[in-house]
Amino acid sequence: MMTSSNKLFLRAISKRRTWVCLFLVVYATLLSSSWNWLNSIVDWYGENHKTSSSGWPAVYASVLLGAVFGVLSMAAALFIAVPAVVVIWISVVVAMAFAGKSRRSVVVEGGKVTKEIAGFVFKVLFKEGNFVALLCALLSYFIFFNT
Structure with a gap:
């Protein structure tokens, strides 16, 4: 009840x-x-770049900033990609059902399609996240190094 x-x-x-x-x-x-x-990260850099004569604090800070921005870009892309992947998956499964396949084969093929789509999406997300992380790390390094 x-x-x-x-x-x-x-x-x-x-x-x-x-x-x-x-x-x-x-x-x-x-x-x-x-x-x-x-x-x-920026506060840590501000404290450590004055005491160090080398450029290592700028390298550390820029790598950390790149990693944070890379993770954020992958999370944002994942929030956008998940609904699109679900729509594609539903469309493929419905098309297979309308093509006259049996329920068992639709389930088996749907599982294969799900693995393939998810693998492709995560590969693209990882590649783009790494690109954004590298770009942000390089940009922040030049900003930190020149200040």
Whole structure:
């Protein structure tokens, strides 16, 4: 027997607005923590570049900044890619079902298609995230080194 609080919870969780709000809270938390990481890296560089005559603090800080920006870019791309991949997967499975394949073969082929699509998406995300990380690391190194 469902209580009124269970019914209210199920009704709230089934709304699109609830999921949008949850997404925004998670995204805002990610941005806030990444902003804190970026500030702490820049503060660390500010303290250490004055005491060191070498360029190593700039290298360390730029690599860390590149890593943070690379992870953030992969997370943002993943948030965009997941719904698109789901739509593609549904389209492929429905097309196979309309092509006259049996349910068993649709399930087997759907599993293969899912693995293939997910592998391709993660390969592209990893490559683009590494590119953004490298670009941000190089840019921040030249900014740190010239200050």
